[in-house]
Amino acid sequence: MGKAERPHPADHGVRHLSERASPTRRVAQAVDALRHGWPVQVGSSPALLPVETAPNRAAASRRLLISAARAETLKLTNQREAAGGHAPVLMRAPELLDLTGALPIADPALDLANPLKGPFRAEPLEWQDEAVAAMALARIAGVLPAFLVDPRPEGEAVALEAGDLAEWSSPDNLSIATRAHLPIAREEEAEIVAFRSVDDMREHVALILGAPHSDRPPLVRLHSECLTGDIFGSLKCDCGPQLDGALGAMSAEAAWDGWGVLLYLRQEGRGIGLVNKLRAYRLQDEGVDTLEANRRLGLPEEARDFPLAARMLDLLGVGSIRLMTNNLEKVVALEDAGVKVIERVPHELPANPHNVRYLATKRDRAGHLLT
Numbered sequence: 596m597g598k599a600e601r602p603h604p605a606d607h608g609v610r611h612l613s614e615r616a617s618p619t620r621r622v623a624q625a626v627d628a629l630r631h632g633w634p635v636q637v638g639s640s641p642a643l644l645p646v647e648t649a650p651n652r653a654a655a656s657r658r659l660l661i662s663a664a665r666a667e668t669l670k671l672t673n674q675r676e677a678a679g680g681h682a683p684v685l686m687r688a689p690e691l692l693d694l695t696g697a698l699p700i701a702d703p704a705l706d707l708a709n710p711l712k713g714p715f716r717a718e719p720l721e722w723q724d725e726a727v728a729a730m731a732l733a734r735i736a737g738v739l740p741a742f743l744v745d746p747r748p749e750g751e752a753v754a755l756e757a758g759d760l761a762e763w764s765s766p767d768n769l770s771i772a773t774r775a776h777l778p779i780a781r782e783e784e785a786e787i788v789a790f791r792s793v794d795d796m797r798e799h800v801a802l803i804l805g806a807p808h809s810d811r812p813p814l815v816r817l818h819s820e821c822l823t824g825d826i827f828g829s830l831k832c833d834c835g836p837q838l839d840g841a842l843g844a845m846s847a848e849a850a851w852d853g854w855g856v857l858l859y860l861r862q863e864g865r866g867i868g869l870v871n872k873l874r875a876y877r878l879q880d881e882g883v884d885t886l887e888a889n890r891r892l893g894l895p896e897e898a899r900d901f902p903l904a905a906r907m908l909d910l911l912g913v914g915s916i917r918l919m920t921n922n923l924e925k926v927v928a929l930e931d932a933g934v935k936v937i938e939r940v941p942h943e944l945p946a947n948p949h950n951v952r953y954l955a956t957k958r959d960r961a962g963h964l965l966t
């Protein structure tokens with residue numbers, strides 16, 4: 596904003612109209628564009644076409660923007676020239692790639708079926724912050740974090756600035772949309788409260804069990820959406836039994852004049868979305884653990900937004916809680932956001948043969964307090 600724009604050939608196709616929109620609206624439009632398979636342009640970056648969703652599979656380029664983890668697997672000939680760590684990598688292929696050719700390069704789940712052709716080289720990336728923002732946008736849109744760079748044909752790109760994301764994810768955008776009485780199997784005296792955020796389609800909810808007391812901190816659970824565990828009873832994780840167990844514990848509180856608040860956060864797959872979580876499951880079928888699967892996809896191992904949960908509690912008038920969790924990161928994130936966690940209540944459920952490795956990985960590699 597107010598920044599000098601470097602002329603770029605891709606400028607012809609940019610939809611400048613969106614520059615007049617607010618930052619949160621630009622992000623919403625960019626996320627929508629990536630879901631539709633339309634290009635985005637972040638600040639001074641070239642147009643970036645999402646490899647997974649672009650409808651015109653004939654669009655082509657010799658350059659791809661991919662994650663550092665993916666670049667590592669592809670063994671770029673000059674890997675050391677690629678920025679290290681988690682920074683995205685600008686990759687040059689030996690020949691023009693259309694989207695059908697780019698997909699196996701982008702998706703690690705296709706590695707077994709597709710011997711990769713190289714050699715691929717890393718190129719200097721002069722728009723680092725913009726590339727990082729593009730990868731974050733892909734994660735929010737739930738698509739593979741991989742882009743054709745400056746594709747032909749150009750397409751009409753949605754423009755935004757890298758800094759727009761911070762404004763879009765501000766918890767202040769959230770407000771209570773509506774609330775209603777909702778008797779549930781575990782507790783007849785229950786209320787559901789729905790939350791909405793400006794320019795974010797995900798609708799979070801809170802369930803309040805029992806009668807709220809201002810002088811008695813509620814038992815609280817932050818439950819992140821897990822379609823497979825919550826709805827189908829997947830045995831691969833512990834989410835289903837944890838959800839039911841939390842509601843049971845809150846109902847028991849309610850029976851003794853206490854109360855509970857369950858926040859159901861629409862952050863499926865620790866924030867990477869359903870499709871990317873199922874891609875991670877596919878990699879897990881090939882033997883890698885839950886954290887390594889995310890890493891290979893070029894996605895963060897943890898992408899949840901816990902300040903959002905703190906904002907929900909604030910909107911409910913809850914400042915002090917007893918938190919059911921085995922994950923100390925949740926405690927720290929809530930405390931940092933101003934919620935007083937007066938007690939951590941362990942929430943461990945029996946393992947089964949399908950989730951025993953998942954739970955061991957959470958304990959040994961992610962520091963969860965599990966036995």
Ligand SMILES: Nc1nc2c(ncn2[C@@H]2O[C@H](COP(=O)(O)OP(=O)(O)OP(=O)(O)O)[C@@H](O)[C@H]2O)c(=O)[nH]1
Pocket residue numbers: 817818819820821822831832834837862863864865866867872875876885889919920921922925942963
């Ligand atoms: N990416 C990914 N997400 C997973 C996998 N298995 C489960 N999940 C997600 O992990 C999240 C589990 O969240 P929670 O149970 O709230 O939190 P937690 O970090 O395990 O901590 P606790 O409070 O101790 O349960 C849900 O969003 C699930 O969809 C997996 O293999 N990969």
Ligand SMILES: [Zn+2]
Pocket residue numbers: 821823824825832833834835
């Ligand atoms: Zn789960």
